[in-house]
Amino acid sequence: MGRWEPDAVGRLRAAALELFVERGYEQTTVADIAERAGLTARTFFRHFPDKREVLFQGAEGLEQTMVEAIRQAPGGASAMNVVSAAVGAAGGYFGDIQVFARRRRDVIATHAELRERELTKLAKLSASLADALEQRGVESVEARLAAEIGVAVFRLAFELWLADDEHRRFDAIATDLLRRLGRLAPGT
Amino acid sequence: MGRWEPDAVGRLRAAALELFVERGYEQTTVADIAERAGLTARTFFRHFPDKREVLFQGAEGLEQTMVEAIRQAPGGASAMNVVSAAVGAAGGYFGDIQVFARRRRDVIATHAELRERELTKLAKLSASLADALEQRGVESVEARLAAEIGVAVFRLAFELWLADDEHRRFDAIATDLLRRLGRLAPGT
Numbered sequence: 421m422g423r424w425e426p427d428a429v430g431r432l433r434a435a436a437l438e439l440f441v442e443r444g445y446e447q448t449t450v451a452d453i454a455e456r457a458g459l460t461a462r463t464f465f466r467h468f469p470d471k472r473e474v475l476f477q478g479a480e481g482l483e484q485t486m487v488e489a490i491r492q493a494p495g496g497a498s499a500m501n502v503v504s505a506a507v508g509a510a511g512g513y514f515g516d517i518q519v520f521a522r523r524r525r526d527v528i529a530t531h532a533e534l535r536e537r538e539l540t541k542l543a544k545l546s547a548s549l550a551d552a553l554e555q556r557g558v559e560s561v562e563a564r565l566a567a568e569i570g571v572a573v574f575r576l577a578f579e580l581w582l583a584d585d586e587h588r589r590f591d592a593i594a595t596d597l598l599r600r601l602g603r604l605a606p607g608t
Numbered sequence: 609m610g611r612w613e614p615d616a617v618g619r620l621r622a623a624a625l626e627l628f629v630e631r632g633y634e635q636t637t638v639a640d641i642a643e644r645a646g647l648t649a650r651t652f653f654r655h656f657p658d659k660r661e662v663l664f665q666g667a668e669g670l671e672q673t674m675v676e677a678i679r680q681a682p683g684g685a686s687a688m689n690v691v692s693a694a695v696g697a698a699g700g701y702f703g704d705i706q707v708f709a710r711r712r713r714d715v716i717a718t719h720a721e722l723r724e725r726e727l728t729k730l731a732k733l734s735a736s737l738a739d740a741l742e743q744r745g746v747e748s749v750e751a752r753l754a755a756e757i758g759v760a761v762f763r764l765a766f767e768l769w770l771a772d773d774e775h776r777r778f779d780a781i782a783t784d785l786l787r788r789l790g791r792l793a794p795g796t
Contacts, residue, residue: 498792539724543727562788565764566792572757576752576753597749600753604687604753
C-alpha cells in the first residue's frame with residue numbers, strides 16, 4: 421500500500437489483454453498479469469476482484485454514462501431521441517480504445533463463459549436504460565421497448581466499430597444505424 | 609426401447625418443470641424427472657442430452673419457425689416487414705404454453721447459468737434471422753439491424769405475454785410493440 425502506482429488500472433488492463441492473447445485466458449493467472457504490469461498481485465486485487473473483471477469492469481462506467489445522458493436529455497425529447505443520445509454518449513465514453521476493444525472481443529469470443537457474461541451485462545444495460553426512461557415519465561412498455569432498441573443499436577454499432585476495415589468513429593456508426601432504423605421501422 | 613411412449617417429450621417436460629419448481633433446479637435429477645413422468649432415465653436420454661436442455665430444446669424449433677417465415681415472406685416485402693412476419697410466426701409456434709412458459713421463466717430467473725444460456729440462445733436467434741435476411745438479398749448491415757430489432761421486440765413481447773395480468777395472445781402483443789416501434793423510430 422502507500423506507494424503511488426501511476427495508472428495501475430490501465431497497466432493491469434493492458435498487461436492482462438496481452439497475456440490473454442499470448443497464452444490464452446485460462447492459462448493466465450493474476451500473478452502473471454501483475455508481473456507483466458510491473459505491479460503486485462495485491463495491487464491487482466485493489467482494483468479488480470478477479471481476472472475476468474479486467475474485461476468487464478468498464479461496463480459499469482459505460483452504463484453510468486448512458487444513464488446520465490438519458491437524465492440530461494432535454495425535457496421534451498421523444499423516448500427514442502433520448503435513447504439515441506445515450507448511444508451517442510457511449511462513443512464519448514469509449515474514445516480511442518479500439519485496439520484494446522478488439523483484443524478484448526477476440527478473447528471473449530473464444531470462451532462461452534465470457535460471451536455469456538457479456539450478454540448478461542447488455543441485458544443489465546437495457547434494464548437500466550429502461551429505468552432511466554421511466555424516471556423521465558416515459559410509459560413502462562415504451563421505455564422497455566426504446567431501451568431494447570437502444571441496446572440493439574449499441575451492440576451492432578460496437579461490433580461494426582471493431583471490424584478491421586472500419587475507420588469511422590463509434591458515434592458516426594451509431595448515427596448511421598439510427599438513421600437506418602428510421603427508414604426500417606414498419607407502419608410509418 | 610421398442611415400447612411406445614405416448615408424448616414422452618411432453619410428459620418429461622411437464623415433470624421436469626414441476627420438480628424444478630417444487631425442489632429446485634439443482635436438487636432435481638434426471639432419475640427424478642423420469643420417475644415423475646412414469647418413464648425411464650433411458651427414455652429421458654433418448655430425447656434430451658441433460659436436464660438443462662428440457663428448458664431450452666424448444667429454442668431450435670422456434671428459430672426454425674422464424675427463419676422459415678423469413679424465407680416464405682413475399683418477394684417485395686421490406687426487411688422490417690419480413691422480420692415482423694417472423695415475430696408473428698413465433699406466436700403460432702408458442703400456441704398456448706403460457707403455464708409452462710411462466711414456470712420455465714421462474715426457474716431460469718433463479719439461476720445465473722440458465723439466464724446466460726437464455727441470452728446465448730437469443731443471440732444465436734438474431735444471427736440466424738440476419739443470415740436468412742441476407743439470403744433474401746438484404747444488405748448485411750441492414751439485415752443485422754433488422755434482426756436485432758426483431759429479437760428485441762420478440763424478447764419484450766415474450767416477457768409481457770408471461771405477465772400474470774396479461775390476457776392477450778402473443779401475436780397481439782407483438783403487433784402492438786411493432787406499431788409502437790413505428791411511432792418510436794427517430795428521424796422519420
